[in-house]
Amino acid sequence: MRRITLLATMFTVLASSTMVSAARATNAQLSQAPDLMVDSLFAAWDRPGMPGAVVEVIRAGKVVLSKGYGYADLEHNVPMTPSASFAIGSNSKQFTALSIYLLAQDGKLALDDDIRKYVPEVPDFGKAITIRQLLHHTSGLRDYFELMFLKGAGTDAVITQEDVLALVKRQRALNFAPGHEYAYSNTGYLLLGQIIQRVSGMPLAEFARVRIFDPLGMKHTQFQNGCGTLVPQRVLSYLPSGAGGYDNAAVCEAADGAGGVVTTAGDLALWDRNFYDGRVGGIDLLAQMQVPGKLGNGQSNNYASALVIDAYRGRRIVKHGGDIRGFHTQLTRFPDQHFSVVVLANSSDLDKDELVRKIADIYLDHVAPAAPAAPMSPERRFREVAFDPAGLDALVGYYALPPQSGVEGVHFTKENGYLWAQGTGQARIRVFAYGERSFFAKAINAQFTFDAPGKDGVVAGGVLHQGGVDMPVNRPGFRGGRLV
Structure with missing residues (x-):
């Protein structure tokens, strides 16, 4: 009996020792520096011949991680650095939206104004379309990418503001009555850019520079309206090729408002900080930007003014993405935790949304996520x-x-x-x-x-x-x- 008791005690001690060892191993993994865990997420891209990404993690107003992975230019073997400049696609809409709110704050327009007051080229569809509806994608206007496709334009076609305005003039109907439904419309944000220009007397690029970028110290950010502008440390975009490698996917945006911004992760950290200190616009105005739109039936739409209001693991998030050709960009803010993640990628096989979530898991929940498999075409x-x-x-x-x-x-x-x-x-x-x-x-x-x-x-x-x-x-x- 004594022997059995001793054996039982021994097995208990061994089991406890094993559990302690396992716990120590887990704790050792979790105690690994967060930046090293983030490195593991991008290890598959951080090698020669691979496009990659820049990652910026902001906590309590301070950048706690800023790293580049992979290559910004495969042809010239230029490594990715945190100061690299990316086209951010639809993330540009945030700057268009704030420009509109600043003009409203100046008393030069009202969000519930009929857009034909400023852009009379828009046909009279029998019911007014308001600026607010353009902001919330509830205008019913057809998206200009779809209209250009119906005209026979290719995926690499350069679309100008004049092209879009000509298409809008020829429209005879809306997708739905203004305010009644949600439908993402790049046309709406291009028209917002036109409104900004006509009300302020400055092109959107100039207005945004004077009223937003310069005051926030965003020295590496600009709206481009064409393909000829020189951009220091410009990143090239890539799409997977059938041969298992990558093809260059040239990007030329000539219609700003819906897109067109080139920026860096560091500048986006300055933009993120503005939502906490309100240097440009003030806290009240920025809070208005984050109020979701409402549909005709009274239900809220989770799209506010160029910001999506959502949740992840029970935490409120404010986010927007931008995808154009090989560029895939994401800025996600956890306002209650004063925590944000920026991922700017130059290849479509890098899943920015999943990586943002895993980075948040590392910093907010101390979870050591498994590294994703190496990218495959x-x-x-x-x-x-x-x-x-x-x-x-x-x-x-x-x-x-x-x-x-x-x-x-x-x-x-x-x-x-x-x-x-x-x-x-x-x-x-x-x-x-x-x-x-x-x-x-x-x-x-x-x-x-x-x-x-x-x-x-x-x-x-x-x-x-x-x-x-x-x-x-x-x-x-x-x-x-x-x-x-």
Whole structure:
């Protein structure tokens, strides 16, 4: 009996010792410096021949991490540095929105003004469209990327402000009555840029420099309206190629307001700080920018003024992303924790949204996340299979995304026997079958699974897989495979 007791005690001690050792190992992993854990997330990109990213972590107003991974220019072997300049796509909308609020604060316009007061070229659709509705993407105006595609423009077409205004003039109807629905519209933000110019007497680029960038010390930030401007330490963008490498994806933005800003992670940290100290605009005005829009039925839309109001792990977040060609950028703020993450990437196979979440996990929850697998070109992760072109007809159409996605939807078209996809405000890209109803993109890390067709052969919806999230989509007007 004594021997059994001794053995039991020994096993208990051994078990306790094992648990302590495991706990020590876990604690050692978690006690690893946060910047080293972030390094592990980007290790797959931080090597020769790879595009990469700049990461900035801001806590209590101080930059606690600022690093570059991979290469800014693959042809000239230029490593990525924290001072690299990126085109940030739709993240530019935040500066357009603040410019409008500053003019309202100056008493030069009101958010509920009819936009035709300032841009009479917009047709009279029978009901006024307000500036506020442009800010919240509830105007009903069709997105100019979609309109340009319908004109036959390619994914690399240079779109000018004159092009967009000409398209707007020719519109005879809206997607819906102003204020009644949400639909992401780059057209709306370009028109906001026009309003800023006509009310202030300065181009948007000049107004933003004088009223926002210079006062905040954002010396490396500018709106570009064309392709000829020299930008120190400019980063090039890349898309995965079929050969397992990368192709250059040139970016030229000639229509500011919806996009057009080139900036650095350091300057975005200064912009982030403004939401806490209110140096430009004041705290009350910046709070107004973060009030979500409301739809005609009284429900709130999580899109405020160029800021998405959301939550992650029970914490309130304020965020916006920007994607243009190979550039994928994200600024996410946790206002209650006074914590923000900036990720600026120059390749579409780097999942900025997932990486922002993992960085937040490291700093806010002390979680040591597993490093993501090394990036692989989509055609190596998904094997393309033959697909009868006749079967594509049932898939063609517009599929709406839920409002919290921040994007209106995806438009699928068939051309020369191939299926093409275009997210609202995005370039049109070809997608490839890898299953009976599943397709993947090579240009970005995204997949789409269509629902099985109904008895009438109509496909009523599907699921978009992107950024580690599965988002259900539906074809407006269809339910259960039938038109309703």
